[in-house]
Amino acid sequence: MNTNVVIAGYARSPFHFAKKGALTKVRPDDLVANTVKGLVERSGVDPSDIEDLILGCAFPEGEQGLNMARLVVMLAGLPRSVAGTTVNRFCGSSMQSIHMAAGAIQLGAGDVFVCAGVESMTRVPMMGFNPLPNPALADAEPGAYMAMGTTAENLARKYQITRQAQEEFAVESHRKAAAAQQAGKLDDEIVPIKTGGESVDKDGCIRPDTSVDALAELRPAFDEEGTVTAGTSSPLTDGASATLVASEEYAKANGLTILARLKSVAVAGCDPTIMGIGPVGATRKALKRAGVELSDIDIIESNEAFAVQSMSVAQELGMDLSKANLDGGAIALGHPLGATGARITGKAAALLQREGKELALSTQCIGGGQGIATVLEAA
Amino acid sequence: MEIKKAAVIGAGVMGSGIAAHIANAGVPVTLLDIAPEGADDRDAIAKGALTRMAKADPAPFMSRAAQKLVTPGNIEDHLETLGECDWIVEAVIENPKIKHELYGRLEPIVKPEAVVSSNTSTIPLSILTEGRSDAFRSSFMVTHFFNPPRYMRLLEIVSGPSTDQAKLDAIHRFADMRLGKGVVMAKDTPGFVANRIGTFWIQAGLNEAFDLGLSVEEADAIASRPMGVPKTGIFGLMDLVGIDLMPHIAKSLLATLPENDAYRDIFRVEPFIETMISDGYIGRKGKGGFYRLNLEAGGRVKESINLKTGEWSKSEKIKVDAAEAGRQGLRAVVDHDSRPGEYAWRMLSQTLSYAAFLVPEIADSIVDVDDAMKLGYAWKYGPFELIDQLGVDYFADRLQQQGRPVPDLLEKARGRSFYRVEDGALQYLGVEGDYADVVRPDGVLLLADIKRQSEPLLKNGSAALWDIGGGVTCFEFTAKMNTLDDQVMELLARALDLTGRSHKAMVVYNEGTNFSVGANLGLAMFAANIAMWGQVEALVKGGQDTYKALKYAPFPVVSAPSGMALGGGCEIMLHSDAVQAHAETYCGLVEVGVGVIPAWGGSKEMLLRAIANKRRPGGPMPPVAQVFETIGTAKVARSAQQAKELMYLKPDDGVTMNRDRLLADAKARALALVEAEYQPPAPPDEIMLPGPSARAGLNMVVSDLAAQGKATPHDIVVSDALATVLSGGDHDVTEPLAEDELLTLEREAFMSLVKTSGTLDRIEHMLETGKPLRN
Numbered sequence A: 001m002n003t004n005v006v007i008a009g010y011a012r013s014p015f016h017f018a019k020k021g022a023l024t025k026v027r028p029d030d031l032v033a034n035t036v037k038g039l040v041e042r043s044g045v046d047p048s049d050i051e052d053l054i055l056g057c058a059f060p061e062g063e064q065g066l067n068m069a070r071l072v073v074m075l076a077g078l079p080r081s082v083a084g085t086t087v088n089r090f091c092g093s094s095m096q097s098i099h100m101a102a103g104a105i106q107l108g109a110g111d112v113f114v115c116a117g118v119e120s121m122t123r124v125p126m127m128g129f130n131p132l133p134n135p136a137l138a139d140a141e142p143g144a145y146m147a148m149g150t151t152a153e154n155l156a157r158k159y160q161i162t163r164q165a166q167e168e169f170a171v172e173s174h175r176k177a178a179a180a181q182q183a184g185k186l187d188d189e190i191v192p193i194k195t196g197g198e199s200v201d202k203d204g205c206i207r208p209d210t211s212v213d214a215l216a217e218l219r220p221a222f223d224e225e226g227t228v229t230a231g232t233s234s235p236l237t238d239g240a241s242a243t244l245v246a247s248e249e250y251a252k253a254n255g256l257t258i259l260a261r262l263k264s265v266a267v268a269g270c271d272p273t274i275m276g277i278g279p280v281g282a283t284r285k286a287l288k289r290a291g292v293e294l295s296d297i298d299i300i301e302s303n304e305a306f307a308v309q310s311m312s313v314a315q316e317l318g319m320d321l322s323k324a325n326l327d328g329g330a331i332a333l334g335h336p337l338g339a340t341g342a343r344i345t346g347k348a349a350a351l352l353q354r355e356g357k358e359l360a361l362s363t364q365c366i367g368g369g370q371g372i373a374t375v376l377e378a379a
Numbered sequence B: 001m002e003i004k005k006a007a008v009i010g011a012g013v014m015g016s017g018i019a020a021h022i023a024n025a026g027v028p029v030t031l032l033d034i035a036p037e038g039a040d041d042r043d044a045i046a047k048g049a050l051t052r053m054a055k056a057d058p059a060p061f062m063s064r065a066a067q068k069l070v071t072p073g074n075i076e077d078h079l080e081t082l083g084e085c086d087w088i089v090e091a092v093i094e095n096p097k098i099k100h101e102l103y104g105r106l107e108p109i110v111k112p113e114a115v116v117s118s119n120t121s122t123i124p125l126s127i128l129t130e131g132r133s134d135a136f137r138s139s140f141m142v143t144h145f146f147n148p149p150r151y152m153r154l155l156e157i158v159s160g161p162s163t164d165q166a167k168l169d170a171i172h173r174f175a176d177m178r179l180g181k182g183v184v185m186a187k188d189t190p191g192f193v194a195n196r197i198g199t200f201w202i203q204a205g206l207n208e209a210f211d212l213g214l215s216v217e218e219a220d221a222i223a224s225r226p227m228g229v230p231k232t233g234i235f236g237l238m239d240l241v242g243i244d245l246m247p248h249i250a251k252s253l254l255a256t257l258p259e260n261d262a263y264r265d266i267f268r269v270e271p272f273i274e275t276m277i278s279d280g281y282i283g284r285k286g287k288g289g290f291y292r293l294n295l296e297a298g299g300r301v302k303e304s305i306n307l308k309t310g311e312w313s314k315s316e317k318i319k320v321d322a323a324e325a326g327r328q329g330l331r332a333v334v335d336h337d338s339r340p341g342e343y344a345w346r347m348l349s350q351t352l353s354y355a356a357f358l359v360p361e362i363a364d365s366i367v368d369v370d371d372a373m374k375l376g377y378a379w380k381y382g383p384f385e386l387i388d389q390l391g392v393d394y395f396a397d398r399l400q401q402q403g404r405p406v407p408d409l410l411e412k413a414r415g416r417s418f419y420r421v422e423d424g425a426l427q428y429l430g431v432e433g434d435y436a437d438v439v440r441p442d443g444v445l446l447l448a449d450i451k452r453q454s455e456p457l458l459k460n461g462s463a464a465l466w467d468i469g470g471g472v473t474c475f476e477f478t479a480k481m482n483t484l485d486d487q488v489m490e491l492l493a494r495a496l497d498l499t500g501r502s503h504k505a506m507v508v509y510n511e512g513t514n515f516s517v518g519a520n521l522g523l524a525m526f527a528a529n530i531a532m533w534g535q536v537e538a539l540v541k542g543g544q545d546t547y548k549a550l551k552y553a554p555f556p557v558v559s560a561p562s563g564m565a566l567g568g569g570c571e572i573m574l575h576s577d578a579v580q581a582h583a584e585t586y587c588g589l590v591e592v593g594v595g596v597i598p599a600w601g602g603s604k605e606m607l608l609r610a611i612a613n614k615r616r617p618g619g620p621m622p623p624v625a626q627v628f629e630t631i632g633t634a635k636v637a638r639s640a641q642q643a644k645e646l647m648y649l650k651p652d653d654g655v656t657m658n659r660d661r662l663l664a665d666a667k668a669r670a671l672a673l674v675e676a677e678y679q680p681p682a683p684p685d686e687i688m689l690p691g692p693s694a695r696a697g698l699n700m701v702v703s704d705l706a707a708q709g710k711a712t713p714h715d716i717v718v719s720d721a722l723a724t725v726l727s728g729g730d731h732d733v734t735e736p737l738a739e740d741e742l743l744t745l746e747r748e749a750f751m752s753l754v755k756t757s758g759t760l761d762r763i764e765h766m767l768e769t770g771k772p773l774r775n
Helices: A028-043 A068-075 A093-106 A135-140 A148-158 A163-182 A212-216 A248-253 A272-290 A307-317 A337-355 B013-024 B044-055 B064-068 B079-084 B096-106 B134-139 B165-177 B194-212 B216-222 B235-241 B245-256 B262-266 B271-278 B321-328 B330-334 B339-358 B366-376 B383-390 B392-401 B408-413 B447-453 B486-502 B521-529 B533-551 B568-575 B602-612 B621-632 B640-645 B659-675 B692-707 B713-727 B739-754 B757-769
Strands: A005-012 A050-056 A083-087 A112-120 A193-195 A198-200 A237-247 A260-269 A299-302 A359-366 A370-377 B006-009 B029-033 B070-074 B087-090 B115-118 B140-145 B154-159 B182-186 B291-294 B301-305 B312-314 B419-422 B425-429 B435-437 B463-467 B472-477 B505-508 B557-559 B563-566 B578-582 B585-588 B654-656
Touching (some): A005 A093, A005 A248, A005 A337, A028 A068, A028 A112, A028 A237, A050 A068, A050 A093, A068 A083, A068 A112, A093 A112, A093 A337, A093 A370, A112 A337, A148 A272, A148 B692, A163 A212, A163 A307, A237 A337, A272 A307, A272 A359, A337 A359, A337 A370, B006 B013, B013 B064, B013 B070, B013 B087, B013 B140, B044 B064, B044 B070, B079 B096, B096 B115, B115 B134, B115 B165, B140 B165, B154 B366, B194 B216, B194 B245, B194 B262, B216 B321, B216 B339, B235 B291, B321 B330, B330 B383, B339 B383, B339 B392, B392 B408, B408 B425, B463 B486, B472 B486, B472 B659, B486 B505, B521 B757, B533 B739, B568 B585, B578 B585, B578 B659, B585 B640, B621 B692, B621 B713, B654 B659, B713 B757, B739 B757
Parallel strands (some): A050 A083, A299 A359, B006 B029, B006 B087, B029 B070, B087 B115, B115 B140, B154 B182, B472 B505, B557 B578, B563 B585, B578 B654
Antiparallel strands (some): A005 A237, A112 A237, A193 A198, A260 A370, A359 A370, B419 B425, B425 B435
16 A cells, blocks of 8 residues: 555444333434544544545334434534435445545545444334345345355354354353453443433443353344254344554554555455355455465454354464454344444454454444455554 | 323232233333342342243233333332332232321322222222322222133222222223223222122132032033133133132132121032142143143153042043034033033022122123123123123023022013113113113214124125125124135125215125135135135135226225234235224144245235335345245234334224224224315336246255254245246246236145145144144
């Protein structure tokens, strides 16, 4: 890269169960605006320098509709000179926001960007209000519209991953998240939000008491003969995230706190019936572009859409799971679709700094059969 | 006085159920119980009752809105708040000392115009008011509900000599109009009316079953349908209410009954039953009673206990000749020369003569006693109606022959009957031996009365049309279970024509247990079996045409359902200008259960409603998806309120709490529409539907459900047909459909399904077992 791109801030909302959690009454545009506001204030960036707000969202309709990014600029009280665009790559949406900002910076098309993501899975249902698939494609390519749970079952069969192994993985995710929450390690990244007269400042999906025995009681959620349950799937979640992406030059000149430098990015398509394996192709490309091996990576944020999905990726890549998701993954924290990409990339950057490591990877799978990946290095 | 705020003290089964039902009437209720010692949450008992009720089946609440009207609390911290209440119901434990103490605390709190009533079932009012001030006595009465309070229609009200008449009237009116209760004014005597006779009946039924060596099945086969008593009979009823309760009820009755009361003669403690209780066989709430469900080895085998040996064996459906003889009338049952026949006579004769001895001691008239047993014990006929069925003289003579005492009232009735119809009016025999008209309260109109007084305007084997006055006709279904067939459609078409020529409005109503359980499946099955597809299609088309004619008739049509309104019975509501529903209406489009889809315009009407719903999310898909879910999963509303949530009822459709007021309310609604210069509805604007894309989307959902084991292979077939109709078939999203095109889609989908073996299997299974087949 000829112009270095850095992540100079990361924040998110608390994550809560959709439909029953603390954020059900919060509009998604308000939720992400509050997060963006928190990010901008904490980072110390001059808001008038911000070129664009690039906002990821997987189901941009209803309260998430129109060009939500532009509206969030206004809701967050940013100057009118800040532009806004809403992008959709399903679960990869807000990682895509970061990639687009990086590309723009390298083109010389701006110095500093807010790259955010949001999903209220309470207020806009998954599949949207008007699912109208192309009937011919639905016949020709069954994976195109396949339910995510079914793709997870397909992975379980392909990689011969047992239900018990998935449950152990899920329990570990909760254990790590609970420990991080207990130790206050999540507090800094959360921007509290007021709703119903209360301030919500903690995550709501983590179940510290869950156990392999408890999970073993659940019925399969997607296939009565299958192995994937609600307990080994990421929950439907309300949440928002935001990162500040800038040229290294701008960040240094303006005294911003640099968390990490972008080293490479990639996207890749795969068989949609096993969409969860998407991170493999994307990660291989990104590692090659960065000129490093997976074994060189110290910190990994590998999204947990499903336990079996994250495990299949780890198995295929030969990933050392002890480096992955140090503060828990989406199974415990939640997976507000459009918000996850910025969360895991911002988190990987923050962890590089906290743990004093050199190289980090964030990667996730995407419905329809895709993967996206980002390699970061200590700045 | 108007009741705007109420309270119930005592959050047990009865108290919490009463609170829930007052909330069903739309009145906020405070529900209090004691604060458990040392508890963190001092409202825990009342809150626990609310949690339990939210999950209970049958549900005490009619809607979620009603749930929110109940505020839990405890008598230590919240008794003062009852000062705002207009009606306070005490439903605490049956202990005079505890009740006295509570009344003492309430006395300074309640406002002067409020009513305090007790739900006691056993303690005389005279004892309850001992030591109370005159003011309290004038505000006090007994309001005795039956369990479960939402569903059992009887409310016995007992007043004392000092009870204020205006307050009595106010509670009577509220119970009638808002709680939907059939009120019986009982005297202040032990057990009041229904339990006095009911307890005697149960005891007589037990005694004679043991003495005559009947099995529980034999006894229950007699003490049920042949007498118009619910099929639980006596042993099944004991299981339902709790066998362990019986000794308590007996004890309290024995403590207060007159010295010479016949119950004292027949009361006995069966050692066999004592053993059952001590073994934990106390009924359905325990591990079983006289019947139990054996779940061993993963099965569900209904078993019954042998009254001689105490051993369990499979409970078989048995044919009891004496019970079968009931087809020739009740007398054939008690005359039957067999042990079950003798059982019927002994149990009935004791019970009926007991009842005849008790008028006027426990109630002013035989009508009150009959009403109490019908509303409180769900008997189809009251004791005096049963005597009429036996014949007064027959009954009196046979008692006499057996050397048993003949009640005065029965003697007075000799040569006559307790009820008669004179000039079309129903009359009853008063205690002085004179007949008097059975007077219905204002606002109560019964088709049964009209039928006594007039001939139908039209009639065939499945339906009838009546003139109910004021220029309004009443269309009545009359087939078994009020099923619908081509005869109903034929008569409905004629009824619409006649009403249009000579009347102002029509009401669709009947007094069956269920408004209608839908189309006559037997007929459809018969036609399908011999591949008379033309006839099947003609039946579908005939129904569509008739319901459409009803919708666009030049006069208002109001449907007034009560009980089940399923399939075609629900579709007629959907086509009506307005619905006046009894609160206990259970409606739904359940066609998929038998492998077809609503095709008398029901799919179309639901779709039009969903499209017109202003509160739905935008876009073409939400109304289609919503109706697909409602019909595709055969959702049945468990109350009229819930029917509004499911859109089977429109927001402005009326709800009547009291079954007996339904026809009058529906008639008034129809006449109000006439007054408002009724115009038939305009046909819907061009209907825009999303077409094959939506069908593909809905089918994906169903195939995911199938993978989860929540949909069967034939569900996929039926759902696809439903999706085809609701999405507009092959129409592109840019091409509008007309109403008739939707009807054609319905018909095509129905015909494609009815020719599949999966659907025929479902229909056959439903006819044979009454349950849906999951194929």
